[in-house]
């Protein structure tokens with residue numbers, strides 16, 4: 460485990476790196492920005508059940524909500540078993556499946572009864588309209604921007620069919636599986652794996668087939684339970700809990716079967732964030748993409764030197780990185796690694812608001828320039844946020860407002876329009892003089 464933080468931002472290694480259960484992650488390492496960490500992977504076919512009739516017919520929902528924290532209540536679940544007891548905390552950890560979730564696509568959760576109850580009160584459960592049109596691969600109303608293809612040396616991947624502009628939405632999906640870290644941390648391996656397999660087995664037929672067809676990254680024959688375990692570790696994203704969730708110290712592993720087809724690139728053209736209201740992973744373009752280009756995400760913190768990147772990709776996902784950044788000639792690799800070293804040395808200054816900090820507008824300009832040279836488009840939001848704060852802290856409101864506007868523009872596709880840091884930039888735009896950062900470094 461590499462520690463855990465919630466005050467980070469986008470794109471750094473963080474968290475719970477369950478060494479042997481890799482998950483795609485992009486979260487921050489305690490950078491200066493407040494706000495959540497978002498992260499993930501996703502074509503699921505139609506569900507096998509009656510549409511909406513269950514509300515009237517299903518006896519499950521008539522069950523009284525349980526008052527006992529440790530026993531699963533039925534509504535809205537179509538399955539609430541099996542359960543195992545955590546030897547550490549004596550709480551049960553169960554599979555909760557709702558086969559009507561997101562217009563009968565279905566979703567399974569492995570968590571405690573208490574947290575399942577919490578999830579069932581969040582907007583996506585309370586208002587089914589919210590998730591009805593999310594999974595475009597299922598209910599497509601606009602033409603798909605990509606196609607699934609075999610990619611030499613990478614298995615399957617997604618290829619752009621049309622010109623995609625920076626900021627465009629590429630896809631959005633609700634989860635198939637959400638697995639509480641607690642299940643992984645507290646249960647014996649065999650019990651954990653049984654829960655994982657049941658979570659997949661309970662899903663509607665076509666959805667389950669879709670999951671079972673995902674990559675295990677080595678193609679080795681396995682038992683059903685082992686295969687599902689390997690599918691999860693190859694395809695899951697690490698997602699931090701919602702700010703309103705009481706159980707803040709445990710994130711989730713989440714599988715989105717459409718997004719799971721996106722391959723890794725150290726300088727990707729797309730980025731992702733998780734919206735807790737709709738339980739939806741959003742994928743947006745972070746630069747213009749031409750037809751025929753592969754759509755990629757970074758599975759790791761992209762601000763790592765080549766050797767460290769390759770080691771991690773190899774350990775968790777079993778491939779040698781052959782992306783353009785990893786296959787440059789030696790002089791270019793050295794220049795890139797040296798920029799990454801500089802970035803790592805400098806970014807901490809922006810979260811230090813004491814007089815010891817070296818942060819000022821020029822330092823923020825330097826970091827922006829390093830990000831541009833490194834093609835770290837997913838980090839441009841962060842760089843523009845620092846620029847806005849540093850200019851405002853130095854008493855230059857108009858330049859601060861200029862950069863705050865750019866921060867909002869870069870931030871919406873990578874952290875979402877509801878993100879606390881984007882909201883903060885909107886407040887700075889409205890009133891730089893009333894913002895907490897005003898003259899903060901000159902006082």
Ligand SMILES: C[S@@+](CC[C@H](N)C(=O)[O-])C[C@H]1O[C@@H](n2cnc3c(N)ncnc32)[C@H](O)[C@@H]1O
Pocket residue numbers: 500612613614615616673674675676677693694719720721722723724775776777778779780781782
């Ligand atoms: C989340 S899946 C991506 C989709 C996968 N290619 C498939 O066929 O379903 C992750 C796996 O894809 C492969 N992969 C992803 N990015 C790759 C890359 N840049 N080079 C080689 N293989 C890659 C690795 O086998 C990795 O374990």
